[in-house]
Amino acid sequence: MDKQVLVVGAGPVGLTMAAELARYGVSVRIVDKAAHRTDKSKALVLWSRTLELLDRAGCGDTFVAAGHKVDSANIIVGERTIGHVSFTGVQSPHPYALMLPQSETERLLEAHLAALGVNVERAVEVIGFTDTGSAVTTTLRHPDGRQEAQQTAWLIGCDGAHSIVRHTLGLSFLGDTLQSDWILADIHLAGIRLPASEIAAYWHEDGVLAVFPIAPGRYRVIADTGRSEGPHPADPTLDQVQAVVDRRGPAGLVVSDPIWLSAFRINERKVADYRSGRAFVAGDAAHVHSPAGGQGMNTGMQDAVNLAWKLALVCRGECAAERLLDSYSQERSAIGAQVLAAAGRLTAVGVMKNHTAQVVRNLVAGFLFGLSPVRRAMANTLAEVSLGYAHSPLNGPSAHGFGGPAAGERAPPRAGQVPVGAGRDPRFALFASAGPAVANLLQDHKDLLDPTIRPPFGNGGVWLVRPDGYTACVARDVGAIADYLGSIRGGVQQA
Template sequence: MLENILIVGAGPVGLTLACELARYGIGVRLIDRSPEPTRTSKALVVWSRTLELMDRMGCSAPFLAAGLQARGATLRSGGQVLGSARFTEIASPYPFALMIPQAETERLLTEHLAGFGVAIEREVALTDFSQTSDAVTARLLHADGREEDVATSFLIGCDGAHSRVRHGLALPFEGQAQGDEWWLADVRVAGTGAPPPDEIAVYLHRDGPLVLFPIPGGRARIVATVGAIDPDRPRPDPTLAAMQALVEARAGGGMFLSDPVWLSPFRINERKVSQYRTDRVFLAGDAAHIHSPAGGQGMNTGMQDAVNLAWKLALVLRGEAAPDLLDSYGPERNAVGAMVLRNASRLTAAATLAHPAAQAARNLALRALLGVHAVRDRMAATMSEIEIGYPDSVLSEGPGAGLRWPPEHDAGPPPGAGGAPRFVLYAEDGPESAALGARFPTLLAPEARPSPDGLLHLVRPDGYVGLSAPAGDGEKAGRYLARLVPA
């Protein structure tokens, strides 16, 4: 393997990045200060786009086997159904929300990483770092008190909302905390009032929303607001009896909670850095952006940060792409992070409206909007993240460039399977395609694939369109690839 990259934080984001780099033949050290992985459910949803990217990673099958497929979400108020969003309409091989506890996500990614011969180094903390134009020097503290200085090509902070890497860069984490206190409970739910086991159930109530997420094994996550935070009158922590009372008040009778494995208060923070990179140090996941859990986008967005960054780091470290390829990571993912933050904030604000007139207007609007097929489809597509793209990226050229390449147009193993990341040329087979492959053997997959629409497309290693051009315009494709080649 090539020289090591140091990744700080072995949650889903750090694990995804380590898996992808190892798949591309890059040496990785993955450290985490915690002595063990998370034991709680935390982030629950793996969305369609993340599952598509897991296909490219080669690890979707065990996730599908372990998870529960939620087919839709239903909004209710006062015992009446306001409307539903059906995930079955998502234009993806995975038209559902895969419900899987974060503890399982981490376990499966850890097993996938072990297949590349890489293990997490636990009880190892980053205490300091500095960088030059050539390397980053990081100081690590081990559990036995031993200190270690490590030189690495790049340092990646995947170390969460309280990121030591972000603090070391002195980057502002701009935003605010939402004013309400929330409770969560992971419990068993039974009774005639329980929603279907493959449905996310949202109950809008005058005192605040209550949401029920199904979890594999007959369990559910319940979250609810319990009012504004008052530092002078702190609330007691939630109990099973208190959660049962909340459910009865907001969702109606006939639903019985038991066997709690996690009861906790929490507060929603909405914050983001303005830059994801400082020279040889990068941020990904919660280290760069945190937001409301509405929509379940947080972990998915972070894992997609990792996929975006991994192929770029790999091509640069392998000497197959110019270092300025890395300049595209921050702008691409910063725009996505801002969009996700904005959408989650709007959903939370709408759900937590306090004035009765505003609540009534919201409910009327939801009933009308969710009665429109196109609106329901758009909502599901947004939640699934299949609409995320990079149309404004410096790597996007031509009509439709920057958009997700539909998985049904893929043929054969994804680029990077068993080796380095590669662009894929979709074009008519012929001497021009062969000439491009011969000219750029370290950037292009060995064989062109049939174009589904007669145009020429260069698809990036992460499954987004880099270039769209007229059929036979190998010259434009050549210019596109030539600007990625090291000088």
């Protein structure tokens, strides 16, 4: 076996997956059936949590420098702003939404991957595979028609909504297609009164019109248009986009200079299991949902981060496979279900057609958005900093009374501190007061622990944080941490 892992698909999720594995020293091959990277802007937003995870990989700054920062979102009915959600209070080094076209996100991820010594092999299609129990043999088709068999220990399908990996595994993609079509236009927009740092969603009796700044002067407009006949809705003309903007938006907006005019229909589907034997699915191959909230690509990239450190520990022979790898599906399937439900609710609220229901919605929303805890919770949910793994089977003990994050919760990155999981080794980090017991623990588990001890989150407790920045356990003393690390090791002896 010349490679340990084959990643199928070089979209944002496959690129993140391959880069995280390569960074942690796993030999990885990544192929994509498309001859070129996408030139479409598709997913526009990188949220705070994704940027924190890119910081771990050492490339967050590159993305921030290339993107456009947005600090708030408005819900507007007629002339009235009934909701204003600010991201500036999000407790993160990145308290904003970063607007960056997906084509750019992929370009930067591919450059990051290349810097780690891995190049995407394009125009190479996966046409099937078999899992023998001890390895996976995948059939690749090259542009000249030649077929190649690649044997790897693991296979990861990051091959999008029509995933061949998911189909071959026979995983059901359960869910529905929504009864509304949407238009999308990346355009120049003149006459807008809102600052270029704010998103606007106009709730109109006909439906929703959302306007996202991409860069000064450049905007994305999306609107629901009702269900059309045929397998795919027709792309709009610029005149049709102007007509929707005239009807639903504020007076005086003029659209021009389109970069991309498209239409889409929303599917809400997900698989129950993200793992089957030696194969995994991640990103759109595992879950698709409404773009409301802009969570799809971010969720997929976070799937990749979740799996990569676990698989790296297994490939490096530092931990046993089953418990760690099973937890990928358990943790990410729960998040996928949550994101799918939240995006569905946001969409349903926006496209409501019944007049009485709209009046009630506007009143309730106006009331709720008047409450600062609601606005804060919404900002944290969108930024994905409040998501965690409260019910993960990988969680260790979670002692109370010390403050700080509980087991399963995100350990918030601290300014000026090297992020947990940075560097070339997948290491857990200790947040504890230094002392002989901590020093012994480091010595006993030096292959799993980062040698840097960070100050504790609260008084007296010891926190163990996973390489993806989520809390594994909170304990009164290091004994419980040693037991936990022993259990994660799963019988594998330290080298």
